[in-house]
Amino acid sequence: MTTAACGHAIQWDERPAMGDGTEPIEDDEYLYRRVSLPYFDRTQGGEPSPWAFRPRKYDITGISLFRAKYTTPEEIARNARGKQYYIAVLRAGDIRSHGLDVVPIPQGHAPGHVEIPSLTHANRRTDAAEEAIQVLARKLCLKILGPFP
Amino acid sequence: MPRDSAAVLSGEPAPVFQTGSVRDPDLLAQEESQRNRAAWDRFVDRTLVEWGRNPAALEDEGFIPPSYAAVSRACEVAMFLRDKGLPPPTKIVPDGEGGICFERAEGESSVSLNINADQTMELLTFDDCRLRARYPVG
Numbered sequence: 001m002t003t004a005a006c007g008h009a010i011q012w013d014e015r016p017a018m019g020d021g022t023e024p025i026e027d028d029e030y031l032y033r034r035v036s037l038p039y040f041d042r043t044q045g046g047e048p049s050p051w052a053f054r055p056r057k058y059d060i061t062g063i064s065l066f067r068a069k070y071t072t073p074e075e076i077a078r079n080a081r082g083k084q085y086y087i088a089v090l091r092a093g094d095i096r097s098h099g100l101d102v103v104p105i106p107q108g109h110a111p112g113h114v115e116i117p118s119l120t121h122a123n124r125r126t127d128a129a130e131e132a133i134q135v136l137a138r139k140l141c142l143k144i145l146g147p148f149p
Numbered sequence: 150m151p152r153d154s155a156a157v158l159s160g161e162p163a164p165v166f167q168t169g170s171v172r173d174p175d176l177l178a179q180e181e182s183q184r185n186r187a188a189w190d191r192f193v194d195r196t197l198v199e200w201g202r203n204p205a206a207l208e209d210e211g212f213i214p215p216s217y218a219a220v221s222r223a224c225e226v227a228m229f230l231r232d233k234g235l236p237p238p239t240k241i242v243p244d245g246e247g248g249i250c251f252e253r254a255e256g257e258s259s260v261s262l263n264i265n266a267d268q269t270m271e272l273l274t275f276d277d278c279r280l281r282a283r284y285p286v287g
Contacts, residue, residue, distance in 0.1 A: 036209060038242050049242045049252060050261075056211040056245060083209055127280050134259065134278040 018070060021106030025114060027093025030068035030142075031102065032076050035086040040144055048088055048144060050137040055121045055129070062115030065090065065102065070112025077148035084147040094140045100132055182234055189231035192241050197224050200243065207243055213266070216247045222268045223249045226287075238262075262286070 025031075039052035055063050066076050073087035095102050095116065105115045116132075123129050197220055200207065204214035215223070223241070231237075238251040247266030253259065257277040264270050270287040273280060 036212065036245075038207065041240070044239075046254075049240050049250075051242050051244060051250060054245065058211045079210075081209065127283070130273060130283070131275070131278055131280050134275050138254070138259070138278055 021067075021070065021111050021113070022104055025067065025092045025102055025104055027091070027096065029092045031065040031090045031092055031095075031114060032068055032071070032073055033063075033065045033088040033090060033136075034076055035088050035144065037084055037086065037147060040086045040088075042086075042144075042147075047138050047141055048086070050133040052088065053119070053133040053136040055119050055124045057121055059119070059121045061105070061120065062103075062117040063119045064109070065114050065116070066110065067104075067112035067114060071110065073145045074148050075110075077146060084149065086144050086146040087148065088141045089143045089145065090136070090140050091142060094142075095136070098132075098135050098140065100135075185234065185236050186231055188237035189227055192237060193224055193227050196241050197227065197249070200249075212243075212245045213247045215243050215249050216266050218268055219248050219264055219266050222270075223251075223264050226251070226262070226264060226270070 033053065035048050035052040039049040053063060068089070076087055077085040079085075092102050100116050100118055102114055102116050105113055119129055119132055200215050201217060201220035201224075204217075204220075207214035236253065238253045240252045242250050242252065244250050244263065244265070249264045251262040251264070259275045261273045261275075262270065263273070269285065271283060272286045273283040275281060
């Protein structure tokens with residue numbers, strides 16, 4: 001059991017029974033978000049830059065996160081480009097409590113892939129999107145793991 | 150001896166120069182200004198110059214490193230703000246679209262100065278993650 005800076009107790013070895021990835025996301029599920037190195041400084045600590053949640057060109061239907069019950073931080077960070085990544089840990093219920101939806105989109109992605117559909121590349125410059133990425137980075141990150149690999 | 154001498158003389162004796170209340174406010178301001186200036190210089194020398202020299206280090210899937218023009222513009226802006234005596238950013242980050250963002254967070258308030266790839270700039274201010282203002286600058 002680990003207690004994050006915000007006081008949430010995180011049971012890392014908790015792996016509930018898995019489905020096919022289409023089952024609804026429970027409020028108490030933990031989610032992982034891959035964070036590029038420039039967006040967090042382990043020596044400074046604190047929260048990641050909001051830009052870690054800014055939609056990219058490929059985020060057509062929403063930004064991606066992964067369900068902790070389907071994967072590990074190491075798997076999320078794995079890539080063929082030799083890049084390292086931090087992994088931000090968030091909780092689905094916290095995201096919803098700030099008015100953002102999070103939905104399972106396993107088709108065509110790694111197992112446990114989910115998206116926040118209100119944050120897309122097309123709307124990334126809107127006031128609502130600018131506020132949402134601030135909330136995700138500054139209020140909802142429970143912990144930053146890594147970097148991996 | 151006056152009646153309240155005991156109160157005046159009470160407390161831990163300490164050399165006068167170690168007593169905060171007698172520090173010259175101008176000296177404190179000067180020290181802070183020097184710290185701010187040094188922090189701006191570190192961002193320019195260690196971050197922006199390095200990005201300009203080796204942008205490929207930031208390349209990633211769907212991620213465009215800062216353009217040379219954006220790095221040059223960011224250096225100019227950093228030195229301008231440094232010379233104005235403004236406090237340094239808490240982070241300088243690439244925006245993933247060829248631009249650069251200066252971020253400063255203090256408590257629940259934060260400011261983002263976005264320097265876009267085309268060198269246009271926008272300032273956004275947030276209070277408790279709520280957008281308070283956004284406008285083009287420069």
